Amino acid sequence: MPALRPPLRIGAALTAAEIATHRDWLFDHDRDIEIQDFMSHAALTHERDDRVAAVRAALDGHAGRRGIHGPFEGLDIDNKDPELRPLITARFLAALEAADRIGARQMVMHSPYTRWYEYNRLAQPDYAATKLALVHDVMAPVVRKAGEMGITLVIENIHDVRPETRREMVESFGSEAIALSIDTGHAQLARRMSGAPPVDYFVRDAGARLAHVHLQDLDGHADRHWAPGEGEIEWPAVFRALADCNGAPHLVLELADSADIPAGFAHLQRLGLAV
Template sequence: MDPIVIGAALRAADIETYREWLLEKPRDLEVQDFIDADLLSGDWSARVDEVKRLIDGHTGRLGIHGPFWGFTIHSKDPDVRAVVAKRMEQGLDVCDALGATQMVIHSPYTTWDYNNMDNNPGARDMVVENVHATLGAAVKRAEDMGVTLVVENIEDVDPADRRHLVESFDSPAIAISIDTGHAHYAHHSTGAPPVDYFVRDAGALLRHVHLQDADGYADRHWAIGEGTILWTSVFRALAELEQTPHLVLELRDKGGIPASMAYLKGLGLAE
């Protein structure tokens, strides 16, 4: 396995600290400022200009984390769907202004869904129908822009549910994201498979990975090496892919980036 170049998920306030590291190789960058509704509904152009200034000379791939607070993408309520659709459009506006080619959004599947969808006739199809009603316009616009919406696992127990949802769009503008800590939590706490199984199930649809370590009990976002994820198995599964997804460290304490890189370098997995 050859080492893979790793990037990070950062807010503008943190980019300057890691600017030299981001620019030394073609590292993926995910800008996370634009998850906030207040910013999206206000004048976000100054934040875009600030990010552009900070990443001048960056040669890696650029994405953003899209909005997610306070909603789900599979609501049955048409009024709620309208608000979510608006947030998706605002996120795509930012992608257009920033030059980002990827936007992370959150999976609709909950632990309750896993245990109850087959208990309620038609429930599986209803989730897909509601997501199409919510995201249909955004996916079409993303196609026209050359942007990919990547659906990140949150509570997902069976990775195939999210894959089937993404496949139902039959569009290059929607794909899969994996958060390693979320998958590890689901594995230990709700009976999901281990992280490498998530990678293999996503296969050719995997376009983005949040790298964070955890203990399987909570969403820790610890530095790599502080938790119990079996990183060699994760990177072995990634190495089997024909494509290289955006790979970004998503740590609660950004000060853990150097230690995370040192840990992965020590295993010969990343650079």
């Protein structure tokens, strides 16, 4: 087995209300934090000011890197309806404003690529180009605004089968304001469901464009968001690939139950992968 690299510092994806429970672990080592309070319609409209205030209070004293998870439900970045696309863009712009107000420099967004796309991308003329044009219509103003704010949009794999498809979409913008995110559980689930490559291949394909990682484990059947060690992911291979990326991605445990963060961290620490 290849030698392991030095362990990597990891943080967590949490709501403002969950931060206090893990405050010492997070703050004493300036760990990455991803805030998950700004994903809903309410959170980005009439509740936004209150949520911003609550997050800023919870983060008081935190000197590490920050990001947010952007909204996604019903907000496909390749939406075909020309009346809806500007509404989706506006929602993402509102999320960027929230991110900026709490000092976040990343925003996680969801990939539009699916198994259906991979099976059909060559079945119709211009199928891939048409989808990409829709993505640019929704996202070009968001990428531009993110660049002005100094925020990086990171596109997370959801149903993605081929990691290069999402990477090529990100590269098509020609902007440092958009990069790649990998969810380890989603990649492993795609491996089982759709014949995708192993998780470490997703990481290696992203390379220096990888700016963010959701660390979660699962059984290969459902999107469990279990603590590392509870599922089937080959964590040494994943962390070897991360160490070879020539970047410094935000690394956050994104677990179904934030109470499992200590156990997940301890497992990775025992393997010599995390600090």
